[in-house]
Every structure is written in structure tokens, then in C-alpha cells.
Amino acid sequence: MIEINIIKPLNTADGEINLAVDKKIEDGEFLTLFGKSGSGKTTLLRIIAGLEVPESGYIKVDNEVWFDSKRGINIPPQRRNVGFVFQDYALFPNMSVEDNLKFALQDKNKFKKVDDILKIMEIQNLSKMKPQHLSGGQKQRVAVARALMREPKILLLDEPLSALDSTMRQKLQDELFFIHQKFGIISLLVSHDIGEIFRLSSRVFKISSGEITHDGSPSEVFANQNISGKFKILGEVLSIKKSDILYIVEVLAHNEIIKVTAIKDEIKELLVGDKILLSSKAFNPILTKI
Numbered sequence: 487m488i489e490i491n492i493i494k495p496l497n498t499a500d501g502e503i504n505l506a507v508d509k510k511i512e513d514g515e516f517l518t519l520f521g522k523s524g525s526g527k528t529t530l531l532r533i534i535a536g537l538e539v540p541e542s543g544y545i546k547v548d549n550e551v552w553f554d555s556k557r558g559i560n561i562p563p564q565r566r567n568v569g570f571v572f573q574d575y576a577l578f579p580n581m582s583v584e585d586n587l588k589f590a591l592q593d594k595n596k597f598k599k600v601d602d603i604l605k606i607m608e609i610q611n612l613s614k615m616k617p618q619h620l621s622g623g624q625k626q627r628v629a630v631a632r633a634l635m636r637e638p639k640i641l642l643l644d645e646p647l648s649a650l651d652s653t654m655r656q657k658l659q660d661e662l663f664f665i666h667q668k669f670g671i672i673s674l675l676v677s678h679d680i681g682e683i684f685r686l687s688s689r690v691f692k693i694s695s696g697e698i699t700h701d702g703s704p705s706e707v708f709a710n711q712n713i714s715g716k717f718k719i720l721g722e723v724l725s726i727k728k729s730d731i732l733y734i735v736e737v738l739a740h741n742e743i744i745k746v747t748a749i750k751d752e753i754k755e756l757l758v759g760d761k762i763l764l765s766s767k768a769f770n771p772i773l774t775k776i
């Protein structure tokens with residue numbers, strides 16, 4: 487279990503805000519941090535990894551104190567049992583895949599583990615290759631493999647899949663979920679992709695200006711529980727155009743563009759780029775084999 491109660495002032499484009507978090511994260515949780523750019527998501531991961539120091543508070547993991555401002559405790563990053571995966575892979579370009587993984591090992595007698603992890607991630611065939619010859623999906627698999635080398639208690643995933651195309655993204659989502667289950671790791675993911683969040687997370691923190699405003703399951707955090715629609719689909723607003731007394735909203739959902747008519751009240755707070763839930767009460771689906 488992670489117990490975190492910290493405050494850290496952040497200098498943002500909108501002035502100084504306080505990143506203030508007081509939460510417990512249980513073993514086995516797959517937690518996603520969701521929120522606007524600059525709300526403090528990456529900083530929270532970096533604080534847990536020991537790469538940023540809070541102004542005050544404490545972080546305990548399984549009753550081991552990693553940080554306590556009052557007691558002057560701040561365990562360095564290399565002694566915190568975390569694996570970190572970034573969007574840009576951060577692999578050593580001049581080292582082979584195998585050497586990238588070996589580098590992460592503290593105990594050099596454990597080289598056999600490299601083979602085990604290569605096998606689990608299905609990248610044995612890449613072991614002698616250098617990162618520049620790998621595709622984005624392969625690089626990210628290597629980055630996840632490297633993060634697993636020290637058997638982390640916590641896996642910190644900072645938008646790890648956002649540079650990948652949707653097919654590769656879904657494949658790696660499945661793999662991240664498999665790893666999470668297999669190793670019994672607490673996974674903390676930063677993601678802007680609502681589909682991804684629903685697929686992976688057991689719990690979501692919605693962060694706004696440094697504060698966790700919502701904490702719950704994906705459907706509790708995103709879906710309006712009062713909607714009793716028979717059919718629901720997540721989408722993103724592409725455009726909002728006025729047409730006589732109505733508005734036409736173009737929504738991207740599962741790579742399809744859907745045009746929806748809306749009244750003024752419905753589009754009042756809607757902006758292009760907003761994630762939305764599209765639902766219908768009277769719905770008669772037609773099944774077609776493809």
C-alpha cells in the first residue's frame with residue numbers, strides 16, 4: 487500500500503498552485519491520473535519516484551517511510567522500489583536491448599533474469615539490436631522490460647503509449663494489464679485517452695490545478711450516472727457548427743465520425759477537443775457479420 491500526503495508548490499502558466507495529495511493506494515490497484523496539461527500529474531509520479539522533493543508531508547510504502555519532511559527522511563530514487571516508463575522510451579541509444587536491461591540490474595549475478603523478462607515481453611529476438619533499429623512499439627516494450635528488471639513494487643507509466651498508433655497502442659495496453667496482474671504491481675498511469683483508462687484502470691484520480699477533484703472507478707469519474715441510455719459510447723468533439731436553431735456536433739468515436747444534433751443548452755459548456763459520452767435511449771442496433 488502507498489500512503490501519500492504531500493504538498494508541493496508548482497509554478498504554472500496560470501501562476502503558483504499547490505499540488506496537494508492525501509491518498510491511500512492499495513496493493514493491486516491500477517490507478518490512472520487524468521487531468522489537463524499542467525495540472526501536476528507528471529510531478530506526482532516524479533515525487534513518488536524521488537525525483538522531486540515535496541515541500542512537506544510524507545510517503546509510506548508498505549510501512550516503509552520513503553519521505554517524511556518532519557523527520558528529515560528522503561530515500562534516494564535508486565533505493566525506491568519503482569519502475570518508470572516515459573513516453574519517449576529513454577533507452578540508451580548506444581547499448582543493445584540486452585545491455586539496456588542489464589544496466590538496470592543492481593545485482594550483476596542476476597543476468598539470467600534478463601532472459602526471463604525478454605521472454606515475458608516476447609522480445610528475445612531483439613536482444614542484440616540497438617534502439618534506433620526498433621519500431622516505437624518495440625522500443626516501448628523494451629522500456630517496460632527494463633522497468634521490470636528490479637522487480638518494482640510500483641510501476642510509474644507517464645503517457646507511455648501516446649506516441650504509438652492505435653493498433654500498437656491496444657496491443658501494449660493488453661501487455662501492461664497482463665504485467666500488472668502477473669507481477670502484482672501497483673500501476674500508476676498518466677493518460678489522456680478515456681478508452682485506455684476504461685480498459686486498464688480500476689481507479690482514476692482526476693486532477694485539476696494540483697488537487698484531486700474526483701476519485702473513483704472510470705465510470706464513476708467519467709460517466710454521468712443519471713444517464714439511463716441503453717447505448718453509450720465515448721468520443722471526442724471535433725467541431726461544433728450552428729445550423730438554424732440547432733447545432734451539429736461532429737464526434738470522433740472509435741475512428742468513426744458521427745454527426746449529432748444538439749440544442750443550445752447541450753453545447754453550452756462544450757469545446758472542440760472535449761471528451762464526451764454519447765448515449766441514446768431509443769436504440770435498435772443492427773448486427774452485421776464482417
Ligand SMILES: Nc1ncnc2c1ncn2[C@@H]1O[C@H](COP(=O)(O)OP(=O)(O)OP(=O)(O)O)[C@@H](O)[C@H]1O
Pocket residue numbers: 495496497498499521522523524525526527528529530538
Ligand atoms: N519542481 C518544480 N517546481 C515548480 N514548478 C514545477 C516543478 N516541476 C513542474 N512544475 C510546474 O508544474 C506544472 C505541472 O507540471 P506537470 O508536468 O506535473 O503537469 P502535467 O499534469 O503532467 O502536464 P502534461 O499533461 O502536460 O504532462 C507545470 O506548469 C510545471 O512547469
